[in-house]
Amino acid sequence: DIQLTQSPSFLSASIGDRVTITCRASHDISTYLAWYQQKPGKAPKLLISAASTLQSGVPSRFSGGGSGTQFTLTISGLQPEDFATYYCQQLNSYPLSGFGQGTKLEIK
Amino acid sequence: QVQLVQSGAEVKKPGASVKVSCQTSGYTFTDYLIHWVRQTPGQGLTWMGWINPKTGGYAQNFQGRITLTRDTSISTAYLEVTSLGSDDTALYYCAREVDGSTWATLQHWGQGTLITVSS
Numbered sequence: 001d002i003q004l005t006q007s008p009s010f011l012s013a014s015i016g017d018r019v020t021i022t023c024r025a026s027h028d029i030s031t032y033l034a035w036y037q038q039k040p041g042k043a044p045k046l047l048i049s050a051a052s053t054l055q056s057g058v059p060s061r062f063s064g065g066g067s068g069t070q071f072t073l074t075i076s077g078l079q080p081e082d083f084a085t086y087y088c089q090q091l092n093s094y095p096l097s098g099f100g101q102g103t104k105l106e107i108k
Numbered sequence: 109q110v111q112l113v114q115s116g117a118e119v120k121k122p123g124a125s126v127k128v129s130c131q132t133s134g135y136t137f138t139d140y141l142i143h144w145v146r147q148t149p150g151q152g153l154t155w156m157g158w159i160n161p162k163t164g165g166y167a168q169n170f171q172g173r174i175t176l177t178r179d180t181s182i183s184t185a186y187l188e189v190t191s192l193g194s195d196d197t198a199l200y201y202c203a204r205e206v207d208g209s210t211w212a213t214l215q216h217w218g219q220g221t222l223i224t225v226s227s
Contacts, residue, residue, distance in 0.1 A: 034213045036153075043201055043217035044145075044153065049210060087153055089212070095158070095167035097143075097212040102152040 002027050002093045004100035006086075012108045017078045021103045023071040023088035032092035035064055035073045038102075039084045047086075048073065075105075083107050110134040112202055112218035119224045120192050127188040128221045130202030137183035138162040140205050143214055144176065144187045146198040156200075158212070159185055192225045199223075 003026040013019045023033065031051035036044040046055050048064035051071055061076045075082055088100040115129040130142060144156040157168030159176040166176040175188040185202060199220040206215035 036214075038153075043203075043220060044214070046206065046213065046215045049206065049213045055206075055215070085152075089153075089155070089214075091210075091212045094211060096169050097155045098169075099145075099153040099155055 001096075002029060002090050002098065004088055004090055004098060006088060006100035006103045009101065009103060011103060011105045013078055013105065014108045015078055015080060018074065018076045019078060019105065021073045021086055021105075023066075023073070023100050025069045025071070025090055025092075027092075028068050029090050029092035031067045032090060033064075033066070033071050034089045034091060036087045036089065037082075037084045038087065044087065078105075080107075110204065110216045112204060112216055114200075114202060114218040114221045117222040117224070119226060122193055122225055122227055124192050124225075125188060125190045126192060126223050127186055128200050128202075128223070130185045130187070130218050132183045132185070132204070135204075137178075138180060139208055141211070142176075142178070142185040143203045143205070143212060144174075145201045145203060145214070147201070147220075148195070148198045155212075156187070161185065189223070192223075194225050197223065197225045 005024045007022050033051045035048040038044040052064045063074045085104045111133045113131045138161045141158045143158040159166040161178045178185045202218040203214035204216040206213045
């Protein structure tokens, strides 16, 4: 089983800040990682696939990086609509997948 | 446009089973895998499994306690969970992959179905 550990679990930041969320995998998963944003009462929204490919319509202030066992999601210039919970998902252990425990981004 | 519409909320007693439906539209049902994800109250996401609508084959991560099926005639996927316990109280989502070559990357989601297990 591949375990994903996100850090931090909670993050407090201000509008305009640059924040980075880390996702660590227990085994090498190459770039088979996706990032999602979830707001209260809503389904998750896909932000990034293949560790760094921004989905169509996602603002360019979001970026993803990393490979192997360490990955990052960076938001440059936080906007009010970015305050949400973020999840990473590993896609390497076909036929099984899994999510990290989530990072809740709150406004300071 | 791609849409996934799930069945409504249900309340079940411990030990019972529940079957959740996910009706799709806006694309060819048999061209994309459907995944199931659940979220317990106030908690994170748990990936449950997927079904290939073309073949009916599936994989799951719940020790055989879930069954994934589909009806291609009505473009609908189903999740059945048996031997429900209180810790199965959750919001259950179905989701479709972004495209046919990006396994498990989930772009299209249903609205979620709340299953409450209570005596």
